[in-house]
Amino acid sequence: MYLFIFSLLLLVFQYVNSKNIIDKYEADIVKVKAKVAEKEQTIKTLEEQNFELSYFSIDRNEDAYNYFEALGYDTEQLIPAIVEGLYNMNDYEGEDHPMVPYVSTTDSKLLINKVRVMNHKWIVANFTDGALWGEIFLTYSIDENNDLKYKLVEYFLYPKLN
Incomplete structure (x- = not known):
């Protein structure tokens, strides 16, 4: 009986720990994707400005x-x-x-x-x-x-x- 309770507690601990790690990674991925999208928009804006500035070239x-x-x-x-x-x-x-x-x-x-x-x-x-x-x-x-x-x-x- 003790072995069953210990195994159950160990599984619950691993499940909660794994879930926290996965949630953290998913949050980090969302942040990185947002930064990448922002940087891509900045690059697009700079390319448009560069095109406009180099028009008379x-x-x-x-x-x-x-x-x-x-x-x-x-x-x-x-x-x-x-x-x-x-x-x-x-x-x-x-x-x-x-x-x-x-x-x-x-x-x-x-x-x-x-x-x-x-x-x-x-x-x-x-x-x-x-x-x-x-x-x-x-x-x-x-x-x-x-x-x-x-x-x-x-x-x-x-x-x-x-």
Whole structure:
């Protein structure tokens, strides 16, 4: 009789313990699934924002790629060359940057920091000397010698706030 009662108590203990463990695991699974769903929604939102932000970028402009390919250019090499051409202008002598129509207000040179090639004709870039910031709008073309030509169209300098 004692053995039966002891066995019954042991079975009840194991059943309750196992049920608690399973309930805890199920609750953890529900929490993890909720977090995964939340993260997936965040990823989807960020992908949509990224698509919207990159709308005016040559990477998303099939017509611009077709334009270059119709002229026989390899876009995988051309686009980085266009950007690199502007960055190479940061290595200049004197006070006048070849593209930026301002003079540095500090001891450092004006440098182009970020470049966005928008399509097969337009570029937007920002520049700074460490104290002042501005942006420039450029057009570019490729001449018959396959040389890149940049033309400054518009520019502005943010006012310095104290």
